[in-house]
Every structure is written in C-alpha cells, then in structure tokens.
Amino acid sequence: MSWSQKGRQLTQSLKQVNWYLCTGLLFLFSVIFGIGWIAHSLHDVLNDADALPIEAIAVKGERQFTSDAEIQQALQSMLANSFFNADVMDVQKALEALPWVYHASVRREWPAKFKVTLQEQQALAHWNVASWVNVKGEVFDALMHPELENLPLLAGPEGSAKEVLTVYQQLNELLSINGFNLASLHLSPRHAWFAVLDNGIKIDLGREDKMSRVQRFINVYPTLMQSDKKIDTIDLRYDTGFAVGWQKTKKENRR
Template sequence: MSWSEVGSRWRVKLSEVDWYLCFGLMFFTLVVFGLSMAVWKLNIMLNDADALPIEAVAIKGERKYTSDEEIQVALQDLMKRSFFSADVNQVQEALEALPWVYQASVRREWPAKLKVFLIEQNAVAHWNGDAWLNSYGEVFDAPTNDDIGPLPKLAGPEGQSKVVLTTYGQVSELLEINGFNLNSLSLSPRHAWHGVLDNGILLELGREDKMARIQRFINVFPTLEKQVKTVAKVDLRYDTGLAVGWVNAQKRASK
C-alpha cells in the first residue's frame, strides 16, 4: 500500500468523526473539573477558622452557679473552628458536661455568632452525702455552693432516687401540716424507711404503711412533747403501737 493510499484512508476516518460530540465531551469535562475545583476551594474556605471565625458566643438563661470562665474553658478548643465547621452538637455536649448545667441548646446566627441557652440544675436535696438531686429526682455531681440554702438529706440504693424524693415530698407534707420538719429521709438496702426531724428525733418507719405510721406518731406526740428533748428515737414498726428510745438510754448503749 502506498503512502498516498494510507493518507486517503486517514482523511476518510477523520471526516467520519463527530466533532460536535468531541467538543461537547471536552466542554463537559472542563465544566466538571471547574466545579470540582470551586467546591474544593469553597470547602477549604468554610473550614478555615481564620477566614470565617466564630466571633462571639451569646449565652442566655438564668445562671447562678455556672461562670463565664467555666464556659470559656469548656469551649476553648471548639472555638478554634470556623463558623461552619463548628459542630453545634459537640458544643452542646461540652456545655452539658459542666457540673451545674442541666440542658443546653445551641444554634448558629449569621454571620459569626453562636447563640446558647442554658438551663441549670435545680438542686432540691443532697443525695447519699456527696451528690445532689434535681427536681426530677435525677442524681448529679457538682461542687458545693454556698449560695444554696439548707436542703434535705436523702439517701438510698442506686436507682431509687426518684422514689425517695417522691416519698420525702409525701411524708414531709404530712409532717409540716402538723408542725414538724423532716430534715432527712433514707431508704435502706432492705427497703426500710428512716426519717430524722429537725429536733433530732429519729423515726423508724419500716417497709410498709409509712404514711399511717407517720400519722400515728403525730397522734401520739402530744404525750411525748413535754419530754421531747430526751426523745432520741420513735420506732413505729408495729401494727398498733410504737416504742420510744430515750437520749440517756442511747448514750448508755453507746458506752
């Protein structure tokens, strides 16, 4: 085959190529490449803390025990991220990890602010010595705060905090109506109830009929009132009566 024949064949093949399709594919490829580069650059910019920093965090909600310094420390690492890359769920978790924070809600506000609403724990009682109970009967750990007034001391097995708090409310209400104040209430591992009044008298209530036994104490107390300073304990774990432990007897027993 001569070179002239080869050249004529190539000219025929080139004439058969669909140039519109080729240029269309090239244009589409360039567009896709350009969009990919734009998305890549946009992603870099959105995640650049220097280009789009978080300039402010607005904290709302009544706070008594959570300071600005605690919030700053909790968010110091998260604040290094950009406005768009900051995970509001992580911000929420960091705030709710603070000891006196019960709940936090976080949202972005354009162009560079995070808005936070905090709800603090409402401590209503001490729990097992070094923990606290909130108004829902949930246990939480937090440092002691002098701004909190005197609270009842409650105790019980793990998982029984709501039961103890509910029972305390019922028992203390009945006692208060009749002029008594309940300082502490505990539930033993064997589910027996023990209460202590503000005058130091220990009430042994047992496991059953605690409200009826409290009423029995209220009914009988007038006969003990003259000797209230020497009453150490009232055992109400009887079907119809009660037993009184005296202060002197308790001292002798302890010796």
C-alpha cells in the first residue's frame, strides 16, 4: 500500500473519530440540558404556593393566654409559601416570639399539612412589677391576665431572678407549714432580703441566715400576738433578738 493510500485511510479514520466525539458531546450536552431544565421546572413547582399549597395547619398544646389571632399572624409567612419551601425554623422563631409561648415545634406531614405544637410559659410570680418569672427562674415579658394577679411579687437586681425564686420557694415552704404565706420577696442591690406576708407583716431578713431568722419569727409570733396592737414590721437582722414595729391605731393616726 502506498503512502497516499495510507494517508487517505488515516484521514477517514480521524473524521470518523471526530464524528463520534461530536455526537457523544452533543448527547452529553443534551442530557445535561435536560437535567437542568427538569431541575428548574421541579424547583418552580416545589416553590409554587398555588401548585403545592399548604392545605392544613394543626395546632396542638395547652393554651391559656395565646390567642388564635396571634398564632395566625405568626403563621402568615408560612401560608404564603408552598408546602416544600416554607421555612420551618423561621416559623418556629415567629411563634416563640409570641409573649406567652415558651417553646414551639413545627414539622411537615405529607402530603400538605403542618403540625405545630406549642408550650406556653408557666408564670410562677411577678418579677420587678412589669415582668414575670417562670418555673425555671427565667424572666419574660407578657401582658397581665386577671387569673395571675394574685401570684407572689418577686423583685431583685438584673440576673437574680433564679436565686430569688429559689429562696422564695424555700422560705414559703417553711412558712406555709406553720400557717403563713409569703406574698412578696425582694432582694436589694446590697443582697439584703425583705419579705412581706399575705397578712401584711413586713419582715427584714438581712443578708444572712434567712431560714433561721424566719424560724425565729415563727417561734415568737404567738407571743407577739398577745399584744393589743397589730404587727407592722419585724426586723430580724439581729443575731439573737428582733425589733417590732407596731401598726398605729386610729387614735394615734389622728394626732
């Protein structure tokens, strides 16, 4: 075979290889384009609130102070989206931003439903007049409700709510088994404790030995009640004794 014939055969082979290569590349690009188009179309469908709407939202959990209107407002962002592109974390944050909601969980349920579970705050006491303290000693802000007006009044410096609540529970347990109820407890910036019983008696406990000083009050109370006057204040900051302030009578007030 001559060199010219070999050259023609090589050229034909190269043309055939180039044709296969071009055909393969064209097929590959077609597949990639097809996958991209399908992905884009699928993305549009999944994010189309009209094509895949949220058909139902089930709200569970005991609620006393969180209204349906507040929940609906918090869920507006979810309802504007499709079932798949609704941001569950954003909705959870919006629900937990409601004043009386302590915790919220949001999850999808196929094919077009969301389940919302709410846990409300459990207020144990008023805190610094305008706020509340919950069962974990955490402070939160929410509107007043008539059902909670009689909760104890706690007060103290910023960051002391958990300590004040703990001391309140300890003191009130000791007082209640002896027939008294603690209406309020205040911790001063100097870390001194001041209590008020539900019968109006004000007790200055100082900074130390709170429990023993309350026990001293319980022990001497029957003796103090023998007086014709009513107790106004009792100062228990002394190591062994106490000082009593008596309520003024109407005659004394007129002077």
